[in-house]
Amino acid sequence: MMHFWRLAESTQGWRQPIGGTMRDLYRLLKLFGPFKFWMLGGAFLALLTILSNFGLLALSGWFLASAALAGLGGYATMNLYNFFLPAAGVRAFATIRVISRWLERIVTHEATFRLLAQLRTWFYTRLEPLAPAGLQGYRSGDILSRLVADIDTLNNFYLRVFTPFLVAGVATLTMAGVFAFFSWRLAIALFLFLAGTGLLLPLLTERLGARSGAEMTGIQSDYRVQVVDGMQGMAELLTYNAGPEILRRTGTLNDALLRRQASMAQIAGFGSAGMGFMGNLAIWVIVVLAIPLVHGRVLGDSDLPLLALGVMGSFEAIAALPLAFQFLGQTRAAARRIFEVADTPLPFPDASGPAPRVDRPDLELKGLHLRYPGANRDALAGVDLRVPAGTRVAILGATGAGKSSLANLLLRFYDYQSGSACLGGHELRDFPADNLREYFAVVSQRSYLFHSTIRDNLLVAKGEAEEDELWAALATAQLAEFVRSQPQGLDTIVGEGGVKLSGGQGRRVAIARAILKDAPWLILDEPTEGLDPVTEMEFLKDLRQIMEGRTVLYITHRLVGLEHMDCVHILDEGRIVESGTFGELLQRDGQLSHFATFRQAIPEIR
């Protein structure tokens, strides 16, 4: 049910006011600005190809007819007839056409790739600062669809809309101009045919194709979201035998897509049939108009086939327009989807000034409130916390207490609404986000491993790290032995999300990354979550070595490892409710001692 609703949502507003369309297309053209010479070069070569085809057909018609007439005139006339000049002209047009078509393909492909790269880079630079707070409302499959498919569609704008439209306009005027040498009446007739067909037929196909085109963009996106979600949640789907239901939903989307594609194919067929019909009608009308001129000796006998074949060649100039306009709806929908994300205002501004100078990265939070966009209550509701540089501090709390929100705050993934948060005496807001993140390395249960090699996963933390450094980090993270035992060593592929590694090994790759980053702060966000008790103990022991010389924020809802912390703060509903060493808190009749008693009574409950 949900998917039908989403479908309706994603395809609504397909008939956008023309002003909006023009604005979007104008914006696209402006984005393409740096490649205008490539674009115009491609269009010029396309124009040359079309005009040489027009010249080829027209001259061939004239040549064949005049040669035949010379032949009919007898031996003497034939001898006088100059075959060479028109034959050379035909060869010249044919050669120009072949070469310009070849060059046009090269130039337009080059332009297309450059535009594609430009669009993707531009979109990515808009996307990155939005993550994660500004992208909360989007699903990853949807963003992927915008980044890949919608940008591909937009790219068609150059090949399918811009070039054909520009070329059609210039070619129509040029060819009508050539006809004007023979007769104004014929020139006007050709112009009316080309301009009328070139405008009316595309407008008709645009109207017919707008809805299906826009819907196709929406459905394709839903389809990708469905597939990406299905792949990510494959284990759950198999466990709960939900595969058939997902298959049914995917099938429904597939059918919807096929229906739109069939409708678009019919419209495309109608467009090319209409073009063929108008082309033939134009030949017929021009011939009918030209016959009296031949009778009146205004035109020569051989001019008639020249004009007829010239008309035939001229229609190549507008042949691509119905298809171009038919897909305008799709292009428009793609442009809207791209600009929608690109225009999403930044969730909060990034500091633009120079990075504050930090001598000692002490952290101090006072009355700090953080509320997520759209949430109805604060995740951090007046936190007071002091973490002197070089100390180890644990934040203990039940699920949903706001522990990870503290990490989100420090990494500047989300902004705080009130209170103050200072690092080294400077508000977090005064740090450019990239600069602030240099102070923190993070190991969490969610540390993401990319579907690549162990080496690449480590280089994420320090791109320029030498091989020795990688091995040293792996050794400290107690993973070097395992990596050495793999046939591919550092080049072992870890699989998507690190599926080819055990939970503990994956976590150790994350530790090695943190070591490579060598930041003064280490945030451990439930780093042992999901590990069995023995692995957990070993892991925490190894972590202690890495904590040396760093300020540590250990976020956990478990009591393990707290004895090694300088201070433990208990977070409850977004507030620090108790603080002290682990021993002190155990002594008190507070939350921690209740927690500990409860855990002892039912140890398997977390």
Ligand SMILES: Nc1ncnc2c1ncn2[C@@H]1O[C@H](COP(=O)(O)OP(=O)(O)OP(=O)(O)O)[C@@H](O)[C@H]1O
């Ligand atoms: N991105 C988000 N958007 C909206 N609300 C969020 C977001 N992240 C967390 N929350 C909400 O903020 C509150 C605190 O969440 P947080 O993840 O900080 O808790 P936690 O203590 O780390 O929990 P856990 O131990 O389960 O990870 C919760 O009510 C949660 O639903």
